[in-house]
Amino acid sequence: MANPLRSEVRQLYKNLLFLGREYPKGADYFRERLKGAFMKNKDVTDPKEIKKLVDRGEFVIKELEALYYLRKYRAMKKRYYEEELSAELNIGRPVD
Secondary structure, three states, X not given: OOOOOHHXXXXXXXXXXXXXXXXXXXXXXXXXXXXXXXXXXXXXXXXXXXXXXXXXXXXXXXXXXXXXXXXXXXXXXXXXXXXXXXXXXXXXXXXX
């Protein structure tokens, strides 16, 4: 009999693998760590324990999304404030 949580675990793995493409240390690093984490828990058969591990994985997804949004926000902020700062200091303009 197949475990009813199997599809949920597979979907979690796919979602994490997709999010890992933008990981700061690289997709290969993330993929190795992800595979290791899933292989470490491959023998867990208790549905309550599996559900707990899936919930932890969903928490990791939320943390990764927050990391990516923060990185995008910082890049955007840096672009706009560098322009504003250089305009205030007259950087790049000839001096009279």
